Amino acid sequence: MNFDNCRSCGETIRWASKQDGKRMSVDPTPSRHGYIRLANENGVDRAIILRGQRLFRARAEGEKLYQSHFATCEAREEMAR
DSSP states (O other), X not given: OEEEEOTTTOOEEEEEEOXXXXXXXXXXXXXXXXXXXXXEETTEEEEEEOOHHHHHHHHHTTOOOBOBHHHHOTTHHXXXX
């Protein structure tokens, strides 16, 4: 697990790699609004973005899902610039 602090708001974030290899900041705790499954592969957190039936099923089964930190960051408007 690779934790850090957001440079914009100072909150704790968790870094995960997306399928394309780019890093994504994720909130460190699961959320009922989550749509990201984290899978640890060889010590690296992989972000798997769920949509549609896969997301519905994961939520119905009570799976721990996470949100992108960009979706919850108090300073997200600054980050988008």
